[in-house]
Every structure is written in C-alpha cells, then in structure tokens.
Amino acid sequence: xxxxxxEYIDVQQRAVELGCNVPTKLAFLPINFxxxxxxxxxxxxxxxxxLRKLWRKAGIAETRIEKxxxxxxxxxxxxxxxxxxxxxxxxxxxxxxxxxxTLALSIISNYVTDFFxxxxxxxxxxxxxxxxxDEEKKSKRIRYEGNAEGLTTLAQVIKELKDL
Amino acid sequence: MNERxxxxxxxxxxxxxxxxxxxxxxxxxxxxxxACNTAQELQEKAGKLKQQMISEDDEDAANAMxxxxxxxTALLSELxxxxxxxxxxxxxxxxxxxxxxxxxxxxxxxxMVASHLDGYTNHLHDLERVLFPPLAFFSPSYIIEHSxxxxxxxxYGECDHIVGKAYMGQICTRVIEKVKExxxxxxxxxxxxxxxxxxxxxxDNGIWRDIxxxxxxxxxxxxx
Numbered sequence: 547x548x549x550x551x552x553e554y555i556d557v558q559q560r561a562v563e564l565g566c567n568v569p570t571k572l573a574f575l576p577i578n579f580x581x582x583x584x585x586x587x588x589x590x591x592x593x594x595x596x597l598r599k600l601w602r603k604a605g606i607a608e609t610r611i612e613k614x615x616x617x618x619x620x621x622x623x624x625x626x627x628x629x630x631x632x633x634x635x636x637x638x639x640x641x642x643x644x645x646x647x648t649l650a651l652s653i654i655s656n657y658v659t660d661f662f663x664x665x666x667x668x669x670x671x672x673x674x675x676x677x678x679x680d681e682e683k684k685s686k687r688i689r690y691e692g693n694a695e696g697l698t699t700l701a702q703v704i705k706e707l708k709d710l
Numbered sequence: 711m712n713e714r715x716x717x718x719x720x721x722x723x724x725x726x727x728x729x730x731x732x733x734x735x736x737x738x739x740x741x742x743x744x745a746c747n748t749a750q751e752l753q754e755k756a757g758k759l760k761q762q763m764i765s766e767d768d769e770d771a772a773n774a775m776x777x778x779x780x781x782x783t784a785l786l787s788e789l790x791x792x793x794x795x796x797x798x799x800x801x802x803x804x805x806x807x808x809x810x811x812x813x814x815x816x817x818x819x820x821x822m823v824a825s826h827l828d829g830y831t832n833h834l835h836d837l838e839r840v841l842f843p844p845l846a847f848f849s850p851s852y853i854i855e856h857s858x859x860x861x862x863x864x865x866y867g868e869c870d871h872i873v874g875k876a877y878m879g880q881i882c883t884r885v886i887e888k889v890k891e892x893x894x895x896x897x898x899x900x901x902x903x904x905x906x907x908x909x910x911x912x913x914d915n916g917i918w919r920d921i922x923x924x925x926x927x928x929x930x931x932x933x934x
Binding site for chain 2: 589592595596598599600602603617619620621622623624625660661663664665666667
C-alpha cells in the first residue's frame, strides 16, 4: 500500500478557467483537469458514472463540474486493476460534515469490493483525492495505491491533512 | 428463498456434484460427453424456471436462478475444456476455461446462492496456471462518448442500474455505443479480457510458432 501527498492546483480557479461549475462540497474531477486546454478536452475516468449513481442512491450530493447538458467523455481501461476517479473534497465539507466524507469513501470501497468479486489474487486500486485545506483554497492531492480495504484508512489521512 | 428455487437448487447440487467426477483429464471422453448432455438439460430446466420467476415478478428468485444457470455454464465449460484438451484443440480449451471463469464470476455477482464459489474459482485459476503456458494479452484503453444500460436502454449515466448487478434475472452491462478514440493498447500478463491474447510468436531462430502448441505456423505478415 502506498499513500503519497503533493501540492495541487486551486480547484475552484481552475474550474472557472475551464468554464466548469465550481465544486463546493464533493466532486469528481476529470483525469486531465490540471492540463486540459479547453472544456471540450475534459475526460473522466469511466467509473465516475457508476460511482455517481451509488452516491446518489446513498443521498450524497456532489457538484457536477460539467455544465448541465454538456456531453462528457469517459476513458475505459480494460485492465484488472481499478483506476478510480479523482475525488475533490472541499474545506467547508471537511469542516462541517466529515462523516459524509467517510461515507462517500466507504461507498467507493464497497464498489471496488463488488467489482473484484469472483476474481482471483490481489488486485490493485488507484485513486487520487484532492483535499482543500483552508478557505484560501490551498489544496493537496493524496495518491493511494493498494487494496480495497486500505481505502477506508484514507479518511484519517484526509483529516490529518485538514488539521495541518 | 422461493420454495421452487430451493427445490431446484437441491436437484442442481446433487447432479453437479456427480458431474464433477468427470472433470479430470483421465476420464473417458464418452462419459464427459454424456456429462455435457446432462448439464445442458439441467441448464435448460434452470432457464425455464428463471423465466417463470421473472413472469411472477420475483426478482430475488430470478436472480438466484440466473446464478444457478451460470454455475451450470461454468461446469459445462470446464467439461468441454477437458474434451478439447484431449482432442488437442488448445485454443478451444482455453476459450472454454475462460468461459468457465467468467460464468463463475457472474454467478457470484448475481446472487448469494453462489457465494461458496471461491474454492471453484481458485480451482479454475490453478487449471489456468498448470494446463496452459504463460500468455500475454492485449489491454485496450478508449474514450467513450455514448453508452447505454443493458437493462433499461437509457443512457448509462442517467438510470439507477449498476454494472455487474443482477436485475430480474439479468446482469447489468454497459453497452458501448460510440467510441471517440482508442488511446492505447498495452501488452499485459493479466487482462480483463482473456480472449484478447497473442496467438503466435517467433522463437530464437525467427520461426513463427503457435503459442499454445509450439507448432510451426505460417507468417501471415510475410504472406500478405
């Protein structure tokens, strides 16, 4: 299992630059959010579609960064590993409702467990989580590579980042 | 669980436990072919009961029957793999093994009735490693513009169905309608699609060989 943290761009400013909705709580960010030149270039990880449904079913609200009615593309990798989308967590959500963050992560963890059902051997998952650390919109990215069970430990890492 | 499904499950368990004794390379092909016929009859019966459960709107029972159907498919595919191996048809044997693995996985996804299949999936994995040489697979990545749900036909992102879950005796899959771009094709040791594999390679002397049998095969590129 590996967890690495790094500085990340100002998500809200970048969303404005790309003509996207500005995420206020939870959001999925496109794969190429940092380097896309224009809005039409944005591509999401394929699992976003399913994870959105699961969050919606659990009553978890997210900001869809794509504008209403905008056609979005998804990248599918036919691999046995699971590459999950980048999840953005706003400072206000972390401060006001950390339980919701834990719930959102556990839904992702359950999704991965279901995905691996009937498969043999240890399968790797990869996920980036972008955490807004303060009201000045400074963000850090947590990159996780490991098994599905380890995903739940991320809640504590996220909390520690916020408390820095 | 629905009473008729419970009764069928007992019949299924008795028959499949018996048929498993033919899942060895030493067993006579005559018996293995008979076992395939028996499994096929059982599969047809399972399909009919599943349809009844669907018509009665009993989703749990329909999903349980789907799971049972898939377990029968897995066994049938394994039997066919042994037959193909004895007939020296390695490609067909591989294809049947992959079918067995996929069917076992679908059975586990469809209903709890197959939750005990971990041992069987391990067995199939062991067969893969022992019976076949190491293989390499193609793993493509592509950008999808439009996909629909196999259950309701709506745009996949718009409905509530989840890929890999069973709904009234049917597994939800995502139907890719429009691919914008193929971004890469990688060579991998373990792939999601085990049928997308390399079939021939060149040996140290530059001779083309079938990767399964090591027989010399024509170089299609040179003949083209």
